[in-house]
Amino acid sequence: MVFYALLILVPVLIFYLISSKTVFKKYPSILGFGDVMFDRGVRNIIEKRKRDPFEYIKKDLNLINNFDIVTVNLEGPIVEMDRAQCQQKIYNFQFSKDTTDRLKSIGVNMVNIANNHSYDCLKTGFLATKKYLEEAQIEYMGDRDLDKSYVIKNIDEKKIAFVGIDELTGPYPVSRYYPIVKRLKSENDYVVVNIHWGTEYELQENSLQKSIAHNLIDNGVDVIFGHHPHVLEPMEVYKGAVVFYSLGNFVFDQDFGDTTIGLGAGVEFQDNKKVFNIFPYNIKKFAPDFMKGEEKDVFCQKYLKGLNQKDCRFIVQT
Numbered sequence: 001m002v003f004y005a006l007l008i009l010v011p012v013l014i015f016y017l018i019s020s021k022t023v024f025k026k027y028p029s030i031l032g033f034g035d036v037m038f039d040r041g042v043r044n045i046i047e048k049r050k051r052d053p054f055e056y057i058k059k060d061l062n063l064i065n066n067f068d069i070v071t072v073n074l075e076g077p078i079v080e081m082d083r084a085q086c087q088q089k090i091y092n093f094q095f096s097k098d099t100t101d102r103l104k105s106i107g108v109n110m111v112n113i114a115n116n117h118s119y120d121c122l123k124t125g126f127l128a129t130k131k132y133l134e135e136a137q138i139e140y141m142g143d144r145d146l147d148k149s150y151v152i153k154n155i156d157e158k159k160i161a162f163v164g165i166d167e168l169t170g171p172y173p174v175s176r177y178y179p180i181v182k183r184l185k186s187e188n189d190y191v192v193v194n195i196h197w198g199t200e201y202e203l204q205e206n207s208l209q210k211s212i213a214h215n216l217i218d219n220g221v222d223v224i225f226g227h228h229p230h231v232l233e234p235m236e237v238y239k240g241a242v243v244f245y246s247l248g249n250f251v252f253d254q255d256f257g258d259t260t261i262g263l264g265a266g267v268e269f270q271d272n273k274k275v276f277n278i279f280p281y282n283i284k285k286f287a288p289d290f291m292k293g294e295e296k297d298v299f300c301q302k303y304l305k306g307l308n309q310k311d312c313r314f315i316v317q318t
Contacts, residue, residue, distance in 0.1 A: 023042035028155035030192060031067040031266040031279075034247035037075040037095040038102065041253025042286050046096075053251045054106050056289035062109045063279060063290065067266055068155050070101065071162075072250055073194060073227040074111040074140075077118060077125030078132045086121035093117050094125070100136035112194035114142025114149065114164035115228065116215065140164070142195060144171055146180065152188060158269060159188040163221075167197035168228065169214065174212050178219045185220025190269055193221050198229045198246055203258060205233050205245035217241040222274065223267050231258040235265075235303070240318045242267070242276060253286050262288065263303075264272075274316045 076093030142164020233246035248262030300312035
């Protein structure tokens with residue numbers, strides 16, 4: 001009888017141990033990508049060529065699905081309206097309402113809407129974007145109201161504030177965000193910022209970006225994900241926080257120079273340290289494809305030069 005009782009109890013015990021967070025500690029994790037744009041050339045390959053810009057990424061969803069929060073910078077409004085009613089400017093974007101399905105298909109569950117294209121179709125487009133995101137249960141940061149520019153998430157018993165900032169065309173100077181992030185840090189465990197800034201196609205951050213980054217960190221920010229330059233810019237470790245000055249494009253119809261290389265930056269908030277993983281990719285006909293093997297190793301050795309990194313992974317003690 002004892003033998004048969006053990007046969008019953010052992011599988012139950014194993015299941016309990018596997019499922020119990022007290023045994024297998026899980027830490028909150030975020031993966032940030034750069035700009036996504038589903039208009040112009042990208043819209044053409046989707047609608048006329050029936051191509052999925054995430055066709056390559058979907059082969060490696062195991063890399064993405066391990067993260068609690070997956071973010072992108074949504075570089076334009078999701079709205080169905082006459083383009084003649086939108087802003088008339090050189091580059092004006094408008095995304096189809098199925099954009100939310102496309103994002104969810106790879107696990108994106110939060111977007112930044114603070115950028116120089118979010119208002120391309122004015123208030124109508126901006127409100128439509130938020131409506132479609134809310135209906136799809138994709139959270140967003142970067143509303144134009146300062147008091148609504150952030151979202152707070154409870155993940156694994158930790159509170160994380162996500163803030164979206166548009167340094168280029170936003171209605172407020174970035175300095176207005178410093179007291180906000182300071183307060184958010186006092187009320188939460190971590191603060192993560194997505195910021196649209198910098199100079200297009202420049203491979204190095206400028207002095208303004210560096211000044212803003214340091215001020216944000218001095219006020220409590222833990223990680224900064226930058227975008228807008230459409231190319232990769234360096235990362236920096238400053239006072240136990242990390243700045244990715246530009247993650248580059250994720251999905252975009254630019255195929256020249258350095259616009260075809262980008263990376264996802266992942267962070268896991270562990271006790272007394274932040275563990276980072278980076279996921280570089282090539283963009284092939286507007287579709288990102290994760291680097292692997294030697295190509296990935298060579299990239300990480302160069303991008304993370306000076307850090308004690310292994311397999312594109314490094315740790316920052318806090």
